[in-house]
Amino acid sequence: AKEEESPGAGAAPSAGAGQVVQSGAPDGPTCSLDQMGYTKIDLKTAKVGFSQSEKEANPFRIAETQSIKDEAAKQGITQLTLTNANSQFTKQISDVEQMIDSGVQLLVVAPLNSDGWDSVFAKAKAKKVPIITIDRKINATPCTDYLTFIGSDFEEQGKRAADKMAEALGNKGSVAILLGSPGNNVTTLRTKGFKDQIAKIAPDVKIVFEQTGQFSREEGQKVSEQMLQANPDIAGIYAENDEMALGAVTALKGAGKSAGDVKIVSIDGTRGAVQGIVDGWLHSVIESNPRFGPLAFETATKFFNGEPVAQDIIISDREYTEANAKTDVANAY
Amino acid sequence: MTLLEVAGVSKTFPGVRALDDVSFALQPGEVHALVGENGAGKSTLIKVLTGVYQPDDGAVRYRGEPVSFGTPLDAQRAGISTIYQEVNLVPLMSVARNLFLGREPRNALGLVDERRMNREAADVLTRYGVRTDVRRQLGTLALGAQQMVALARAVMVDAKVVIMDEPTSSLEPREVETLFGVIRDLHAQGIGIVYVSHRLDELYQICDRVTILRDGRVVHTGPLEELERIRLVSLMLGRDMAEVRREGVTGFTGEHEVQGAQPVLRAAGLRNRHKLHGVDLAVRPGEVVGLGGLLGAGRSETLKAIGGALPLDEGTVEVAGAPLRRRTSVGAVKAGIALLPEDRKAEGIVPSLSVRENIALAVLPRLSRLGLVSEKKIDTIVERFMTRLRIKASSPHQRVGDLSGGNQQKVLLARLLATAPKVLLLDEPTRGIDVGAKAEVQALVDELAAEGLGVVLVSSDAEELIEGADRVVVLRDGVVVGTLDGADVSTEGLLRTIAAASSAAASAATQEEAS
């Protein structure tokens, strides 16, 4: 087969921009080997498990898994086991339990859900396996149930999106929200952050519509099409991920709008979306950086060396706007 | 005191008034015949009596008390036991489970006592002449055997009333005798019996009273003895006696002219594991060959094998000298073989389709060009056969599922004839159809033979077989054990051949045992 179309989003993740720690400096609570009562191991010869939550079918997940794999290779870790829960939470639980049974000594988990990890933690504690959760935080006690969390602050992302939206609309106008999958913590937090911030800084911006686009381009497009008919005077669209934003762009084109008529702000920072800014269809994108590999293994190394690591490692996410989109599009994932 | 009675009952189905102000009373210890043409409303009346249908109008009284059975279960609990038309058992369940469904013997813990159930089932069935492993799935039994199981099931309970809707339609003379023995016994115990049958001989043998339905109305009720047979028929059909007398009661005329010596159908060495063990058969154009034998002799299997519906381990089938290559139903139909299946409901009609579509089904390729059907051609053919077979339907577009049994049978015949076959294989062509329709079908068989078709006829009605066939091939356990020709084609001849084969087989078995 001959390929012509360029893979729009999700090209093979390049080195890209690594993650930068935003907080988690020694001033916050920390956790060390002694505190947890675990034993020291050599990471290079250790068995490491990584549990991915959703299939690697969107740029974020592709980049995330790839980053873990790349970094493990770089660190010389040979025994890396990967599982993928295919968006089934109970499968993720048994995946992780099975990895603990098979004797992994470090677990990196990208949780599908923030609650429901009791049985896993019980098992991990019994076997003294530290768990680093990445990208989504688990509602449990760090340094007891799990070691630490590395990831973005989703609520903060929502707030920053709100700032961008308010700025784009000049603090007034009606806005539609394309929600992620219902029940998903990411959806909940990105919605909460956005709404709270809008209420605070731009009370004249009215949220007139919020429907789920299931984090997918097609649903995002369908919902936007309906929304544009029912709310022809919509001024802005806040999409909780880039895929839905790109779906909204197709819907806008279909409705005869031109670039910039409706301000779109979204979250993630995939290459397709950043390109959208360059093309003028998107206003701005708040990044959610998926390249957890380096930071995760750095943290683990420190931990096993007996050094204290922060219990909450929040990375600083960048943002893409008209100003930097063109130059940074190559760095997007 | 009247045991069971209905007064002024009416029941309407969409478009049809099946029962119209019907009154009927059953006394204790009487065998009450319920007769009428196909579609007269007999089964409907029975279903109203036993809670399957709710009457639109009128009242049901049981032992003097007004009752309203919501479900068949209520009726059964009250002591009314019923054998419904068309065997109504569960084919996937074991014979014993069918027999005891809803009244399984239970142990101290209240759990079903399987072992006792199987033992008792075997005992009961042996008495009814069904000797089989009761753990077998019921569906693997022949229809007649299933009917005996249904009978045993109905009689097993302590019933006050036993209702039998065409219990003999798939039974052999021998089984019919068994059934009559049972009925006489119930009679002696003062149990009331409602008996529905299209076989008039049977009625006169065992019934005391008769109620005749026509078009949903009662046209006569009274003692059976006083009613002349010809008058019974005329009341059923609603024609005057002279007319009925003129037409006669069976439709067969007797001899057929055999045309040409070349067989139109030749089957040789048909073998199928467990069922057929080398059956040979030849039929010449214009000849009607009967297949005789007891239940499970393999007659249906022989027809199915010829019609391509039963896989064969060995054997050849030739139509007009040309061997069939593809042994499938499709191939057989193409070669000119038309099979009327024994089980009309399961293998014959397509109930959801109209009369018209059912008739045209097998000939569609011939009535179409480039895959497009020609409505005009279909209309012509459908009209021709509806007239010729006198199919009674409100229109060609009526659903076949809503027709009465006899008319469904005629629709099937029409489907077969529309293919202009060379060979007709008829498995119980008159099962469950009324005297009028039966005569029509029989006359039709004669007529078709006269047109040069080769016909193979299977019928559990010995009389029909004898009168209709020129030659009878007798089967037993999947083997041809004799052929009756000319004057030998008689009931006695048939029974003699079967009996001889039985004793031969029995003695062979004893010899084998001894050695």
Add this chain to the structure above:
Amino acid sequence: MTDVAVRTPAQRVRAWLPAYGVYVAIVVLLLFNIAFTENFLAWSNLRIQLIQVAPVVIVALGMALVIGTEGIDLSVGSVMALAAAFIPLYLGYGVVAAILVALIAGVAVGAVNGLLVARVGLQPIVATLALLVAGRGLALVVSDSQLREIRNPGLVELGSGSLFGLPYLVWIALALVLTVAFVVRRTVFGRRLLAIGGNRPAAELAGVPVGRVLVTVYVVSGTLAAVAGVLAVARIQASDASAVGVLIELSAITAVVVGGTPLSGGRVRVWGTVAGALLMQLVVATMIKHDLPSSTAEMVQAVIILVAVYAARERRSR
């Protein structure tokens, strides 16, 4: 048999409702929207509804045929994904070639379904369930799990262009509806498939080539699903094997059943199916436009399905 000529009005309504209940429901919903939904009667809005319903209609057509044979096809969503996955791989050879490959994928999956059902004798729901799982996996393998944007002008035009004011998508769906209606009504194939659904052993004995007809029916269903997959790609201007067609089997089955085709086979209502799809589209659109939260929307949908199917159910007298 006495014909009962006189029927009460209630009886007449009851006889009529099963066939036309779904149309009544559509009218009710339309009236509601005209009264309470902003901008509803605008052509741009009606156009959106038609565009969105087109893929469901196309898939449902195949599903209706399969259901007519007393079968079911759960694999349609995965077939859409598979078709979508092949498009970007072969676009280099031209639009026509790419679409052809996509359709061949549909034919292939349909043939496997058909062979499993007709020749091996698997129950349709299991055979197609296996392909529902495997087909989606295969689509992801083919596409390397990547969403690929489509910028081919031909495909983009197919997805967003119009002819005489009506989008191509709608024209295509309409043409397919007419074809299938014609096939069901006028062809030997159509009658045979109904006979198989009505009573398979009987059809077999009547010389209907049951195996061949069944395989064809599943192939048709697979092909139609592939068409829907191609159109979905053209419309969203991206090939997304992981999301396209997810759960469309349930929408399609619902459309078929709400449209008055019984799941027990032997009857196919083509226009009813179209109406069923339209009804469900209107329900969803109404709820989105009125910004109902998904919890309420799902419960309302449940009730509407029940009411519509209740009205359209086969009545058996007791």
Add this chain to the structure above:
Amino acid sequence: MTQDVTVPPIAPPPESALRDERRADRLDRIVGTVQRQGALAVLVLVAAIGFAAFPNFRSLANAETILISAAPLALIALGMTFVIITGGIDLSVGSLYVLGGVVAAYASQWGVLAAFLAPLLLCGAFGVVNGVLVAYTRMAPFIVTLAALLGARGLMRALSNEGSETYLVRSEAFRAFGSGEFLGLAYPVWLALALFAGGAVLLGRTRFGASVYAIGGSEDAARLMGVAVRRTQVNVYVLSGLLAGLAGAVNAARLGSGVTVIGVGVELDAIAAVVIGGTLLTGGAGTVAGTIAGVLLLGVIQNLINQVGSVNISWQQVISGAFLAVVVVVQTYLTRLRRIQ
């Protein structure tokens, strides 16, 4: 109860015929056994392969993980077995499973009893609605339970603030049920085992079970034979609803919260497990034991795929789809052997 009727003597069929029949029956029974145990045979085979190939598969802990992960699906599939044997289908179980979990976690604030009772009551009520609609309106079970799937999910979302609120299990006793062990097996596994034993007795040794088979074999015949068709139908859907709710509660106890993002597609897993276990989707035949084998088979396969390490998720799906097809083809083939006899 048997009445004494004298029947004219009938010459028994000759011994040779009976012998033939007996021989045929013996073959029939052997093939039948293989067919009934087909899923078990495949399970043993697959497990043996796992044993030989993967050291980690051999551990007791791994076996326990398989069992405990399979417990909720097993409960759901048990109910589904009853429904499918009556010739029906229950698509709502996935939604009821989530709903049950959410309600159990919420109700756990009033104690462990409430945590079990609340989901049973609510999901049982959904079962009643399903059953009544199927039994009394003759609507197709597929569509009735599809509506219930939507309705129950909607209700779950409404109860959990559009799914965003996850209730934590408040009752320690309830939590202990999810995590505790007895004789080395987790409580949920014991519960599933006990219910399966009960289910086997219910289906095979009671009149209710006989009615279930009869209805699936032929609904009309069952009605005419005096089976309480409607009541039985309502009962099986209620049973299925109850078990789905219970599965949700068990899962909530294990996970420590009422997770809202689970349950999608669980109905298909349950149907697959039941069918792999040899139950006919057309109804009338099937066993509870087969269903256990089917559920475990699905669990073992998944476990093995994980053992291999890094099979791409897309390939995993291809493999499990193909595997489903192969198992069912083998089942069908065995069944056909049985029919031909």
